[in-house]
Amino acid sequence: MRAPTTRPQGWLARVLREPLTHFVAIGIGIFVVSHVIEERQSRYNLTLSNADVLRIANSYAQQYGAQASPAQMRTMIDNAVREEIYLREGLGLGLDKDDEIVRRRIAQKFDFLQQDQAAPREPGEAQLRDWYAAHRDRFAAPAKVSFEQRYFAPDKRGDAAARSLAAAALASPASSPGDTFPGPATIVALSSEDVDRVFGGTGFAASVFAAPEGAWAGPFRSGFGWHVVRVTSRSAVRARSFAEAREDVRRDWIEADRKARNDKAWTALRARYTVTVPQVR
Numbered sequence: 708m709r710a711p712t713t714r715p716q717g718w719l720a721r722v723l724r725e726p727l728t729h730f731v732a733i734g735i736g737i738f739v740v741s742h743v744i745e746e747r748q749s750r751y752n753l754t755l756s757n758a759d760v761l762r763i764a765n766s767y768a769q770q771y772g773a774q775a776s777p778a779q780m781r782t783m784i785d786n787a788v789r790e791e792i793y794l795r796e797g798l799g800l801g802l803d804k805d806d807e808i809v810r811r812r813i814a815q816k817f818d819f820l821q822q823d824q825a826a827p828r829e830p831g832e833a834q835l836r837d838w839y840a841a842h843r844d845r846f847a848a849p850a851k852v853s854f855e856q857r858y859f860a861p862d863k864r865g866d867a868a869a870r871s872l873a874a875a876a877l878a879s880p881a882s883s884p885g886d887t888f889p890g891p892a893t894i895v896a897l898s899s900e901d902v903d904r905v906f907g908g909t910g911f912a913a914s915v916f917a918a919p920e921g922a923w924a925g926p927f928r929s930g931f932g933w934h935v936v937r938v939t940s941r942s943a944v945r946a947r948s949f950a951e952a953r954e955d956v957r958r959d960w961i962e963a964d965r966k967a968r969n970d971k972a973w974t975a976l977r978a979r980y981t982v983t984v985p986q987v988r
Contacts, residue, residue: 763784821972852915858886876923
């Protein structure tokens with residue numbers, strides 16, 4: 708005896724027999740197929756616009772200070788096409804997934820786009836004066852120091868030997884001229900930041916500013932080697948008037964305003980997301 712077959716019962720059987728059901732199913736199938744075909748065609752259709760070509764030409768001009776020749780332009784356009792095709796093929800293979808470098812680069816690019824949205828605004832005179840009054844200490848003229856030095860190069864004799872010579876020079880700096888320093892031998896009225904910039908940013912300025920005035924001191928290590936120094940003059944921090952500091956006040960206001968608007972944009976963007984993270988212990 709043949710086993711009974713199971714057939715749809717009730718409303719489901721009626722729905723499956725309806726022509727409208729067949730029509731909807733066919734429509735969905737057509738939509739899915741056409742969407743796949745459209746995506747495939749879109750992936751394999753690549754068009755460079757006049758704006759793209761102009762961007763390539765401008766990039767070359769900015770980098771090399773001259774207009775690209777027709778042959779150079781053809782090469783750069785070919786490279787742009789190659790890059791776009793490689794990009795699409797890589798995305799098609801899912802090579803962007805779980806790639807830390809790609810993730811970081813995309814995040815950085817989006818961050819740049821966000822930064823660009825906060826175009827600088829020009830403050831009014833009243834805003835500048837209010838900013839100056841609220842942050843007066845930022846615009847004071849820094850302490851400065853002037854000094855002469857003797858330099859002893861470690862690359863000629865080793866670091867320890869150079870330091871020993873510098874220490875010996877303290878007793879008789881006039882008879883110990885030292886080596887030729889690649890920068891200025893005499894420093895005139897530089898701030899601590901400028902001294903460290905000239906001498907290699909190793910904390911050398913802190914030693915110089917702490918040295919007594921009028922006497923040789925050291926040895927102090929810079930980014931170049933060992934020095935003994937004699938401070939000839941120094942000036943204390945000096946408050947500047949609004950008129951003196953106006954341009955610095957303007958730059959500071961513009962940067963603070965840009966940062967505040969970027970922070971506001973980030974807060975609004977962050978509020979769109981519900982973030983769940985594991986508890987850190």
